Amino acid sequence: DIVMTQFPDSLAVSLGERATINCKSNQSLFYSSNNQNYLAWYQQKRGQPPKLLINWASTRESGVPDRFSGSGSGTDFTLTISSLQAEDVAVYYCQQFYSRLFTFGQGTKLEIK
């Protein structure tokens, strides 16, 4: 199995400030034949299903605000929220799809400071 580890487990950021969430895999998620990283980011608000934010490590889904961005390659990835809004309070998950045994990180809880 590809193990996904997120850090920190929880994070408190002031409104308008930057929030950074990290995700590390125990093997590379980069596929050289198509130059893509097989990683996604999700946002899950309380009582709701996960929502896909970022696909292929850095491609924002349609309708996702541009304050959300994804970066990284290989085994180390980052989700950045450039200016935290109150509605961004949620748990964020990374997920690898390099292997068809799809696995998720343990989640990072983001709160307002």
Added chain:
Amino acid sequence: QVLLQESGPGLVQPSGTLSLTCDVSDGSISSPIWWSWVRQPPGKGLEWIGEIYHTGTTNYNPSLKSRVSISVDTSKNQFSLQLSSVTAADTAVYFCARGSFGDYHAFDIWGQGTVVTVSS
């Protein structure tokens, strides 16, 4: 926009079989994409259970493979999950989800989820 809706019993007896169905609306289950089940135990993270293609081809999480069966009914535009020999550890919110394009994919559309409790 495709919509997914899970349904099934909210309470299952220990050692019994959990059975859930996901109805796909505003889209065809015969599209060239995979359809998955994902679960989330109370207060915990996400675990992918398995997926099915409209042809009936399946792909299961090895940790659950001996107990899981996923099937598809194209005439009803739905797919189903059966999990046998359940224990309290199988108590979770169960989501159905659509794979984004291709065999290697994220999950771009999710149902609202259904709570299943394993208890006598």
